[in-house]
Amino acid sequence: MSGSALKLEILLDEGRTSFEPGARLSGVAAWTAPSPPRALEVRLTWTSRSGAGRDVRIEQTLPLDAPSATERRPFAFTLPAEPYSFRGQLVSLTWSVELVAQPGDDTITVPIVVAPGAAPLELVAVR
Amino acid sequence: MPPSHLAPAPVELKPATGRRWPEWMRGLLARGAPRARVVAPPEVRLGQAIEIEWGIDCPAGNLASVSVSLVGSEVAHQRISARTGISIVSHTSVFEVRELARAVGQVGVRVAYGRGSGVVPARAVPSFVARHNEIAWAILVAADFRAGTSDREVPQLRESFPLVVRGPA
Numbered sequence: 001m002s003g004s005a006l007k008l009e010i011l012l013d014e015g016r017t018s019f020e021p022g023a024r025l026s027g028v029a030a031w032t033a034p035s036p037p038r039a040l041e042v043r044l045t046w047t048s049r050s051g052a053g054r055d056v057r058i059e060q061t062l063p064l065d066a067p068s069a070t071e072r073r074p075f076a077f078t079l080p081a082e083p084y085s086f087r088g089q090l091v092s093l094t095w096s097v098e099l100v101a102q103p104g105d106d107t108i109t110v111p112i113v114v115a116p117g118a119a120p121l122e123l124v125a126v127r
Numbered sequence: 128m129p130p131s132h133l134a135p136a137p138v139e140l141k142p143a144t145g146r147r148w149p150e151w152m153r154g155l156l157a158r159g160a161p162r163a164r165v166v167a168p169p170e171v172r173l174g175q176a177i178e179i180e181w182g183i184d185c186p187a188g189n190l191a192s193v194s195v196s197l198v199g200s201e202v203a204h205q206r207i208s209a210r211t212g213i214s215i216v217s218h219t220s221v222f223e224v225r226e227l228a229r230a231v232g233q234v235g236v237r238v239a240y241g242r243g244s245g246v247v248p249a250r251a252v253p254s255f256v257a258r259h260n261e262i263a264w265a266i267l268v269a270a271d272f273r274a275g276t277s278d279r280e281v282p283q284l285r286e287s288f289p290l291v292v293r294g295p296a
Contacts, residue, residue: 002176049260083253
């Protein structure tokens with residue numbers, strides 16, 4: 001299966017991409033391939049970045065069992081309470097929902113925000 | 128089991144180990160070196176009240192002033208590879224300082240102590256730790272000392288006592 005023939009899509013319900021911690025996130029994972037992918041899964045991940053490096057953590061994984069070649073499959077996560085999305089002077093942290101297909105690790109990523117007020121916190125240096 | 132909105136019982140917090148160990152040992156063993164202690168809940172929540180007790184052992188009896196604050200910091204741990212091995216340099220940016228206590232020392236008093244209180248900010252980032260990046264919270268004790276009659280350098284004390292800040296209950 002070539003990566004170019006595979007089409008992946010994530011549609012979040014109501015087009016929402018910003019959430020309160022602990023909220024429910026739901027949507028539909030859709031894919032089109034010449035033949036059924038061997039495996040597909042939806043991942044909820046966060047990434048922290050700074051000049052020192054990047055840390056990635058997969059918080060939750062939903063395997064999509066026995067996928068057909070073309071399909072739309074609903075999914076839902078309950079978002080964790082922490083960590084929050086934030087932008088600081090040195091470090092930032094972002095969340096995303098990913099649809100990953102095997103073989104080949106083809107991936108589509110939708111960035112989301114998980115923070116109180118559904119907006120990333122801005123950290124300002126105080127000294 | 129206590130309700131989840133209550134902070135755990137206060138304990139004596141351990142000082143941060145960020146200092147290199149020879150420096151830490153010298154500080155520990157030095158005659159007359161002042162040392163700080165903090166008793167506080169090891170874990171608090173955003174928006175929650177916090178009460179602490181602080182103390183400074185000051186054998187020289189020359190404490191001038193002390194302030195105790197809750198401090199939140201971004202920390203980026205940069206790994207630097209060299210032929211001699213890997214060293215880690217930590218870069219820090221402080222985003223929150225809340226003073227919990229302030230006091231003036233009295234000449235000749237060898238043990239100073241007191242209480243402090245405040246509120247953990249409601250809109251801030253909870254603690255998190257990853258390999259490269261971290262949000263760190265701590266109680267910082269900063270003390271100044273009166274100069275003596277000798278030519279010895281007047282010490283300053285900045286001791287940090289990490290604690291964990293969680294999101295609201």
